[in-house]
Amino acid sequence: MTRDTIRIGLLGLGTVGSGVARILPQKADSLSATIGARLKVERILVRDLRKPRPIEVPSELLTTDPAAVLDDPSIDIIVEVVGGEQPALDFLRRAIENGKHVVTANKVVMARHGAELMALARQKGVDVLYEASVGGGLPIIAVLKHDLAANEIRWLKAIINGTTNYILTRMDRDGVEYAQALAEAQQLGYAEPDPADDVEGRDAAFKLAILASLAFRSRIPPEAVYHEGITRLTVRDFRYARELGYAIKLLAIARCSNGIAEARVHPCLVPLHRMLAQVRGVFYAVEVEGDLVGRVLFYGQGAGALPTSSAIVADVLELARDIARGVPRECPELGLNHLEVRPIHEVQSRYYIRLEVADRPGVLAQIAGVFGQHYISIASVIQKEAHEDALTAELVIMTHRANEAAVQAALRELGRLPVVREIGNWIRVDD
Amino acid sequence: MTRDTIRIGLLGLGTVGSGVARILPQKADSLSATIGARLKVERILVRDLRKPRPIEVPSELLTTDPAAVLDDPSIDIIVEVVGGEQPALDFLRRAIENGKHVVTANKVVMARHGAELMALARQKGVDVLYEASVGGGLPIIAVLKHDLAANEIRWLKAIINGTTNYILTRMDRDGVEYAQALAEAQQLGYAEPDPADDVEGRDAAFKLAILASLAFRSRIPPEAVYHEGITRLTVRDFRYARELGYAIKLLAIARCSNGIAEARVHPCLVPLHRMLAQVRGVFYAVEVEGDLVGRVLFYGQGAGALPTSSAIVADVLELARDIARGVPRECPELGLNHLEVRPIHEVQSRYYIRLEVADRPGVLAQIAGVFGQHYISIASVIQKEAHEDALTAELVIMTHRANEAAVQAALRELGRLPVVREIGNWIRVDD
Numbered sequence: 001m002t003r004d005t006i007r008i009g010l011l012g013l014g015t016v017g018s019g020v021a022r023i024l025p026q027k028a029d030s031l032s033a034t035i036g037a038r039l040k041v042e043r044i045l046v047r048d049l050r051k052p053r054p055i056e057v058p059s060e061l062l063t064t065d066p067a068a069v070l071d072d073p074s075i076d077i078i079v080e081v082v083g084g085e086q087p088a089l090d091f092l093r094r095a096i097e098n099g100k101h102v103v104t105a106n107k108v109v110m111a112r113h114g115a116e117l118m119a120l121a122r123q124k125g126v127d128v129l130y131e132a133s134v135g136g137g138l139p140i141i142a143v144l145k146h147d148l149a150a151n152e153i154r155w156l157k158a159i160i161n162g163t164t165n166y167i168l169t170r171m172d173r174d175g176v177e178y179a180q181a182l183a184e185a186q187q188l189g190y191a192e193p194d195p196a197d198d199v200e201g202r203d204a205a206f207k208l209a210i211l212a213s214l215a216f217r218s219r220i221p222p223e224a225v226y227h228e229g230i231t232r233l234t235v236r237d238f239r240y241a242r243e244l245g246y247a248i249k250l251l252a253i254a255r256c257s258n259g260i261a262e263a264r265v266h267p268c269l270v271p272l273h274r275m276l277a278q279v280r281g282v283f284y285a286v287e288v289e290g291d292l293v294g295r296v297l298f299y300g301q302g303a304g305a306l307p308t309s310s311a312i313v314a315d316v317l318e319l320a321r322d323i324a325r326g327v328p329r330e331c332p333e334l335g336l337n338h339l340e341v342r343p344i345h346e347v348q349s350r351y352y353i354r355l356e357v358a359d360r361p362g363v364l365a366q367i368a369g370v371f372g373q374h375y376i377s378i379a380s381v382i383q384k385e386a387h388e389d390a391l392t393a394e395l396v397i398m399t400h401r402a403n404e405a406a407v408q409a410a411l412r413e414l415g416r417l418p419v420v421r422e423i424g425n426w427i428r429v430d431d
Numbered sequence: 432m433t434r435d436t437i438r439i440g441l442l443g444l445g446t447v448g449s450g451v452a453r454i455l456p457q458k459a460d461s462l463s464a465t466i467g468a469r470l471k472v473e474r475i476l477v478r479d480l481r482k483p484r485p486i487e488v489p490s491e492l493l494t495t496d497p498a499a500v501l502d503d504p505s506i507d508i509i510v511e512v513v514g515g516e517q518p519a520l521d522f523l524r525r526a527i528e529n530g531k532h533v534v535t536a537n538k539v540v541m542a543r544h545g546a547e548l549m550a551l552a553r554q555k556g557v558d559v560l561y562e563a564s565v566g567g568g569l570p571i572i573a574v575l576k577h578d579l580a581a582n583e584i585r586w587l588k589a590i591i592n593g594t595t596n597y598i599l600t601r602m603d604r605d606g607v608e609y610a611q612a613l614a615e616a617q618q619l620g621y622a623e624p625d626p627a628d629d630v631e632g633r634d635a636a637f638k639l640a641i642l643a644s645l646a647f648r649s650r651i652p653p654e655a656v657y658h659e660g661i662t663r664l665t666v667r668d669f670r671y672a673r674e675l676g677y678a679i680k681l682l683a684i685a686r687c688s689n690g691i692a693e694a695r696v697h698p699c700l701v702p703l704h705r706m707l708a709q710v711r712g713v714f715y716a717v718e719v720e721g722d723l724v725g726r727v728l729f730y731g732q733g734a735g736a737l738p739t740s741s742a743i744v745a746d747v748l749e750l751a752r753d754i755a756r757g758v759p760r761e762c763p764e765l766g767l768n769h770l771e772v773r774p775i776h777e778v779q780s781r782y783y784i785r786l787e788v789a790d791r792p793g794v795l796a797q798i799a800g801v802f803g804q805h806y807i808s809i810a811s812v813i814q815k816e817a818h819e820d821a822l823t824a825e826l827v828i829m830t831h832r833a834n835e836a837a838v839q840a841a842l843r844e845l846g847r848l849p850v851v852r853e854i855g856n857w858i859r860v861d862d
Contacts, residue, residue: 023581023723033767034580034648131578137724139578146577147562147570149465150454150744217465275730278709292454292741293568296731299706300724310723313581327758336464 006035006320007042009069009100011091012081013053013062016105016132017044019305020079020312022055027313035317037324043069045082045091070094076323077316080104081132089113096120096128101329103315105132105308111209111222114334121331128331129315134207135160135284137307138300139314144214144288145332151290153215155255157430160207162282162303163191163198164230164250168267169280172238172247178231190282201227201265204252212254212263215288217336220254220263224341228266237354237425240384240396241269244352247277251430261339262347269352269429275299276430345405350379350431352398353407354424355414359386359393363419367395370417374410376402392421398429437466437751438473440500440531442522443513444484444493447536447563448475450736451510451743453486458744466748468755474500476513476522501525507754508747511535512563520544527551527559532760534746536563536739542640542653545765552762559762560746565638566591566715568738569731570745575645575719576763582721584646586686588861591638593713593734594622594629595661595681599698600711603669603678609662621713632658632696635683642717643685643694648767651685651694655772659697668785668856671815671827672700675783678708682861692770693778700783700860706730707861776836781810781862783829784838785855786845790817790824794850798826801848805841807833823852829860 008024010017024031024039032038044061045068063069070078070091078095082088085108092109095102096117104110109117110133121128131141135158144153159165163185170181182199185191197203205227212220230250241248246269255262270277275297279285284302289295301307322329357363364381371378377400386393399407407426414420439455441448455462455470463469475492476499494500501509501522509526513519516539523540526533527548535541540548541564552559562572566589575584590596594616601612613630616622628634636658643651661681672679677700686693701708706728710716715733720726732738753760788794795812802809808831815825830838838857845851 027581030583031581034763138727139574142578143570143574146749147573147745148741149748150458150462150741152458152461275706275709278706290741292737292744294732294735294738296569296729298727298729300727304725306723307725310579310581310721313723314578317580318577321761325759325761328756330752330756332465 002326003037003324005038005040006077006323007040007075008316009072009075009078010041010044010081011069011078011088012083013044013046013057014081015305016308016312017081018053018055019309020081021057023309023313031313031317035321035324037320039316039320042075043072045069066091071098075100077319078102079312079316080106081312082106085109085112092117093120096124096126099124099126101126101319101323103129103312103319105130105312107133107203107206107210111206114210114213115219118331118334122333125328126331127319127329129318130210131315132308132311134210135286136302136304137310138284138286138298138302139311140211140286140298141214143298144211148288148290148293151292153256154289154291155253156211156215156286156288157276158208158211158252158284158286159249159276159279160252160284160286160302161198161204161250162284163195165279166190166282167199168230168233168248168250171233171235172242175235177235178233199231200229201250204250204265208252208254208263208265211286212261213334215254216256216261216339217334218261218339219334220261220339220341224263226264226266226344230267232425233267234425237427240354241352242272244396244398245272246270246429247272248427249276249279251276256339259339261341263341264344264347267427269427345408347404348401349404350399350401350429351407351426352396352429353411353426355395355397355420356392356422356424357395358419358421359391366417366419367414370410370413371399374406376406376410394424433757434468434755436469436471437508437754438471438506439747440503440506440509441472441475442500442509442511444475444477444488445512446736447739447743448512449484449486450740451512452488454740454744462744462748466752466755468751470747470751473506474503476500497522502529506531508750509533510743510747511537512743513537516540516543523548524551527555527557530555530557532557532750534560534743534750536561536743538564538634538637538641542637545641545644546650549762549765553764556759557762558750558760560749561641562746563739563742565641566717567733567735568741569715569717569729569733570742571642571717571729572645574729575642579719579721579724582723584687585720585722586684587642587646587717587719588707589639589642589683589715589717590680590707590710591683591715591717591733592629592635592681593715594626596710597621597713598630599661599664599679599681602664602666603673606666608666609664630662631660632681635681635696639683639685639694639696643692644765646685646719647687647692647770648765649692649770650765651692651770651772655694657695657697657775661698663856664698665856668858671785672783673703675827675829676703677701677860678703679858680707680710682707687770690770692772694772695775695778698858700858776839778835779832780835781830781832781860782838782857783827783860784842784857786826786828786851787823787853787855788826789850789852790822797848797850798845801841801844802830805837807837807841825855
């Protein structure tokens with residue numbers, strides 16, 4: 001049965017919701033030409049009918065009653081841009097139960113409950129699309145689902161949090177310390193008044209859980225993603241890293257080999273010649289290595305109302321095309337592979353370690369001895385600055401690949417050495 | 432009607448064909464898990480049954496008779512990796528006439544006859560997929576078709592020829608002149624014995640015709656794409672460009688505004704801070720600006736048997752998923768918009784111009800006068816090198832945006848000035 005109008009229920013009319021509500025009528029002609037049917041926003045769920053909106057919407061479309069949208073049998077597709085875990089999750093469940101396709105931008109719901117929602121959707125013969133949940137407008141979900149479907153994905157490395165990448169770019173390029181860069185990001189609206197989710201890596205961890213689950217056709221829950229933020233980075237680390245040929249980025253890394261996955265978000269030294277090192281400001285990038293395609297990278301300005309709307313409307317078009325032709329959709333199954341996630345203390349990496357030590361003969365031998373006892377091989381040691389008054393010097397040590405647990409044990413032991421005045425910092429190195 | 436086996440006819444068993452023929456059985460289990468049916472290579476068309484192959488294929492699969500593949504009613508999907516215009520085009524027509532879906536890696540056929548094949552496919556209720564025709568494994572066709580479908584594409588800029596990018600990278604980074612870099616590329620197998628299609632920009636022009644047609648939902652024939660090669664670039668130009676903050680790349684550029692398109696392939700100065708300037712060696716990149724998504728860039732190693740197979744198998748999976756479920760496919764229509772393509776002499780650009788001039792007072796005034804008469808505004812003039820013996824100096828002039836016809840007229844006039852010893856080079860500048 002072919003159809004000439006596809007009806008959409010929109011949940012939420014904030015920044016992104018307003019973008020979607022503006023674009024659909026604005027582009028009605030060109031969109032309908034590509035799908036062979038008209039898209040119509042039928043109802044919009046809001047919390048407050050009288051709140052001033054950035055766009056004009058006919059008031060009869062607005063409702064504060066979830067049932068008026070979720071239970072309206074004329075609505076084909078629910079677009080959820082409410083955000084947060086609840087009530088968004090309940091809304092999505094109910095929409096699917098009612099036989100509606102759903103499009104969501106919700107990373108928390110998809111990371112925590114994506115597999116459940118997709119299983120429910122399969123039962124009900126509808127689909128769940130969520131391109132906008134990761135990377136805003138940057139197409140990465142569809143690319144992993146379709147375009148790279150022939151590949152076994154070996155790893156992916158991503159810069160998927162604009163707030164932290166803006167802060168790190170300011171620290172790296174302009175020598176602005178963390179606290180000031182954060183304050184600026186807040187003034188510009190790039191960081192929330194409470195920036196914890198971004199700067200502590202939780203936002204990126206949710207997104208990585210979604211990407212890793214797709215890439216490895218598995219279920220990687222967000223709790224299995226190790227995350228560590230950017231709050232202990234200093235401009236000095238950026239300067240030393242650059243001298244050594246590296247940028248410092250908050251990377252979201254997922255790997256899979258021999259049935260064991262890694263999934264972690266933490267600051268990383270990235271060689272300057274790599275494309276990921278060139279990603280500045282609020283831009284995103286995802287690099288993927290597949291067994292066939294080799295390395296590919298997707299780069300763009302992810303966040304913001306318009307880029308996110310680009311992803312949401314693409315998902316709506318995808319569904320609408322099939323609805324218009326009367327063609328059933330099938331929600332693909334996640335979790336075909338059962339993967340263990342390696343705990344962070346078993347992960348191997350190279351390390352950058354900065355130490356403040358006593359500036360006298362024999363100190364390096366003691367320090368090297370500690371590394372040796374933990375089977376950590378040192379790649380280079382550079383004495384950066386001597387502070388003659390304090391009789392101390394700063395050492396920057398780069399290790400070869402070593403076990404996280406061994407490095408942490410060595411750092412604890414170094415901290416107890418009388419000749420070590422301070423563990424300045426330690427950062428993993430991407431290779 | 433659901434199906435448990437999808438049968439494939441493969442046309443061609445060269446490098447890419449062998450890749451596809453090896454991957455499909457190798458990955459049979461994981462691929463069938465994602466589509467719910469098994470993929471089976473039923474017949475393979477070759478020119479010579481006795482030619483040694485890089486892979487072992489059961490000899491009963493091979494045939495030299497096109498009809499044995501194209502007219503076999505059990506075959507669902509034809510994969511064409513024969514290359515070249517004929518007989519590939521006839522094969523594809525016949526496959527579609529016979530109600531088979533087709534997957535092709537053929538840029539010449541798709542650039543010249545894509546619209547015709549897709550119209551035929553619509554009549555016959557089958558689809559034509561061609562991700563591998565541009566950029567090998569880099570997903571760009573699907574991205575334009577689906578993921579950016581909500582966008583009006585303003586422009587795209589691409590590095591889509593690995594041979595020339597390898598040569599330009601050697602010239603730029605290692606100071607190797609064109610002829611030697613080409614010889615090296617030939618030795619490494621990156622360039623053909625007759626490199627004309629690559630180094631004169633024709634290969635990139637075919638690919639750009641395909642991308643521009645999709646991006647602007649129009650029909651941009653390859654003849655409408657202006658192309659100019661890399662053969663007149665010198666290491667000296669790379670050195671001056673770098674001093675001015677630019678790399679030199681062979682860019683494929685398509686733009687669209689107010690119903691008029693531009694489509695052109697030529698060397699271009701690209702600001703070093705742009706991602707496109709960082710694309711080295713045989714890597715590809717496509718940057719796209721859409722009205723919603725802003726700028727996105729896709730980067731990867733395009734060519735080669737495995738990356739190309741990645742794209743081909745992704746297309747096969749896309750079709751197989753629907754065939755397995757008994758769901759009809761619809762080949763989308765190109766050419767909804769009728770666009771004029773602006774001739775190159777009406778295109779506006781900034782220019783880098785290198786002149787060898789007499790080294791004496793008053794020369795610059797004469798040269799500036801010629802530019803002024805053609806309404807070309809000069810942004811900067813730098814005297815690079817003086818040759819005292821010859822009493823000449825080298826000038827590098829950067830212009831503001833100017834009309835191509837005006838610049839060519841000015842260059843002709845400059846060439847006739849007695850004080851101008853030689854027009855060293857002129858290259859457009861991307862902004």
